[in-house]
Amino acid sequence: MEKKGARREAILDLLHDRGGLRPGVSKEIHRETGVPEADIYGVGTFYHLLADPDAGVRVCQGLSCKLADSDGLKARYDAEGKKSCFTACLGRCDMAPAFWDPSDEPPLADCALSPSSPDQAIDLAAPDPTGYTAVAKAAEKGPEWVVEQLETSGLTGRGGAGFPAHIKWRAVRQQAETERYVVLNADEGEPGTFKDREVILRRPHLVIEGLAIAALALEAGAIYIYVRGEFGRVKRDLMAALDEARGLGVLDESVEWHFHDGHGAYICGEETALLEALEGKRGMPRMKPPFPVEHGFRGKPTLIQNVESIACVPAILNRGGDWFESVGRTQPGSKLYCMSGHVRQPGVYEVPMGVSMEELLELAGGVDGTLKAFSPGGASSGFLPADRTGIAMDFAALAEEGSMLGSAGVVVLNDTVDMVEAALTQAIFFEDESCGQCAPCRIGTQILRQTLERYLAEGRDPKTLEFVDDVSWGMCEASICGLGQAAALPLTSAMKYFPDEFGH
Ligand SMILES: Cc1cc2nc3c(=O)[nH]c(=O)nc-3n(C[C@H](O)[C@H](O)[C@H](O)COP(=O)(O)O)c2cc1C
Numbered sequence: 021m022e023k024k025g026a027r028r029e030a031i032l033d034l035l036h037d038r039g040g041l042r043p044g045v046s047k048e049i050h051r052e053t054g055v056p057e058a059d060i061y062g063v064g065t066f067y068h069l070l071a072d073p074d075a076g077v078r079v080c081q082g083l084s085c086k087l088a089d090s091d092g093l094k095a096r097y098d099a100e101g102k103k104s105c106f107t108a109c110l111g112r113c114d115m116a117p118a119f120w121d122p123s124d125e126p127p128l129a130d131c132a133l134s135p136s137s138p139d140q141a142i143d144l145a146a147p148d149p150t151g152y153t154a155v156a157k158a159a160e161k162g163p164e165w166v167v168e169q170l171e172t173s174g175l176t177g178r179g180g181a182g183f184p185a186h187i188k189w190r191a192v193r194q195q196a197e198t199e200r201y202v203v204l205n206a207d208e209g210e211p212g213t214f215k216d217r218e219v220i221l222r223r224p225h226l227v228i229e230g231l232a233i234a235a236l237a238l239e240a241g242a243i244y245i246y247v248r249g250e251f252g253r254v255k256r257d258l259m260a261a262l263d264e265a266r267g268l269g270v271l272d273e274s275v276e277w278h279f280h281d282g283h284g285a286y287i288c289g290e291e292t293a294l295l296e297a298l299e300g301k302r303g304m305p306r307m308k309p310p311f312p313v314e315h316g317f318r319g320k321p322t323l324i325q326n327v328e329s330i331a332c333v334p335a336i337l338n339r340g341g342d343w344f345e346s347v348g349r350t351q352p353g354s355k356l357y358c359m360s361g362h363v364r365q366p367g368v369y370e371v372p373m374g375v376s377m378e379e380l381l382e383l384a385g386g387v388d389g390t391l392k393a394f395s396p397g398g399a400s401s402g403f404l405p406a407d408r409t410g411i412a413m414d415f416a417a418l419a420e421e422g423s424m425l426g427s428a429g430v431v432v433l434n435d436t437v438d439m440v441e442a443a444l445t446q447a448i449f450f451e452d453e454s455c456g457q458c459a460p461c462r463i464g465t466q467i468l469r470q471t472l473e474r475y476l477a478e479g480r481d482p483k484t485l486e487f488v489d490d491v492s493w494g495m496c497e498a499s500i501c502g503l504g505q506a507a508a509l510p511l512t513s514a515m516k517y518f519p520d521e522f523g524h
């Protein structure tokens with residue numbers, strides 16, 4: 021029997037297969053699925069890649085790419101008569117200025133990595149093992165042992181929120197409902213972040229094994245893998261690893277595996293927006309509670325975990341939760357940090373959680389120029405000034421500083437950068453990517469972008485900034501999800517640490 025909602029769930033795939041929202045496509049899909057045409061149109065227009073499939077080459081306007089003159093790249097395309105448009109961060113900050121041509125996907129360059137080391141849970145530079153020893157151990161010792169190891173390990177989510185993994189795993193296990201799901205969040209859209217891409221490209225079997233362990237421990241019948249649409253090769257590599265693992269006979273054949281493409285909407289990285297997208301709707305975050313562990317995909321208990329988090333699980337089971345816990349310097353585990361912007365060797369570096377920013381800069385070959393500021397955890401983390409490089413790069417220390425580790429997408433700015441322009445880049449990103457369902461975020465992001473443009477247009481008159489505090493307070497307090505709650509931070513932190521540039 022067809023699952024309830026299956027026709028609606030198919031809408032995004034059908035739009036994708038037909039090359040996006042071209043004339044007549046919404047009517048065709050309506051006839052095929054019975055879903056109202058206006059609804060299909062509304063869903064299609066939400067996603068950048070479906071709404072405008074013929075936009076040409078997409079030029080990244082993430083901060084690292086702006087610093088590497090993505091404006092110049094776009095101007096060159098314009099001069100050559102090549103069709104192009106600006107887009108939000110492409111997850112290729114190590115290749116700045118990045119571009120992406122959907123009809124001719126550019127190869128992903130080899131990015132710099134930390135050298136292989138036994139102290140790393142993921143160890144990107146090591147060969148990808150196909151032994152699947154951790155899933156065998158999990159099957160032998162049982163689900164409760166798996167969750168206990170996670171608890172001992174102290175693993176916290178690597179997707180941004182830093183929530184303890186074992187609490188989510190246990191919560192799903194405790195639900196009376198037996199229809200349960202595991203979802204992998206490989207949407208990786210936070211500007212400055214490109215680690216999940218490298219985990220899948222280099223260690224796809226670790227990811228498959230981590231997911232298989234989650235399904236086993238949670239007694240989930242299906243796994244959904246949500247990969248950002250601009251990561252074609254990443255998805256293909258993961259699919260190939262799944263086929264290989266199936267061929268090796270190391271997976272439970274009763275578990276279903278599904279892949280779902282993202283379609284160019286940053287907000288779908290937020291876990292409940294991602295669930296809405298999986299259900300064939302616009303990616304608008306849900307009110308929480310209830311949380312996905314209780315009421316997730318199709319209203320059923322669902323574990324959603326980031327790629328890096330899930331890839332840590334095999335090492336935790338193989339080497340013991342206490343091993344993982346002991347690796348971290350200030351908080352448990354090793355951690356992948358993405359370094360981009362004004363550094364000499366942009367790349368992904370796995371080091372003990374809580375190393376200082378100074379150490380990370382050294383790993384990344386040093387600052388290109390003189391350090392002025394850095395964004396420790398993607399656009400949502402705002403900016404910190406050069407004198408904070410001694411700070412431990414972990415969840416607690418950065419939160420205390422009024423910032424966040426987030427997805428550890430570190431963007432480095434040298435002293436040639438105008439902080440007003442940097443704040444404007446982030447303001448434009450949040451305005452473009454707001455889903456628009458709640459007023460503080462929808463209107464607040466617009467006001468902040470307009471305010472900065474006026475400030476620049478009107479000779480940097482500080483009077484134009486007089487509403488910033490009130491607007492950002494409203495956004496923080498009243499937005500439904502983390503996008504609206506964090507969107508003002510780039511501007512308010514830049515004003516706090518670089519008052520001279522904001523007329524004070
Ligand atoms: C606006 C927004 C965007 C997000 N984008 C991502 C993302 O691209 N990838 C990700 O893993 N988590 C992202 N998150 C965090 C997820 O909501 C969620 O916390 C995470 O997938 C849970 O997995 P983890 O516990 O392993 O981190 C985002 C959150 C917000 C508020």
Ligand code: SF4
Nearest residue numbers: 455457458461501504
């Ligand atoms: S905070 Fe912004 S992105 Fe989040 S639900 Fe509200 S409008 Fe949508």
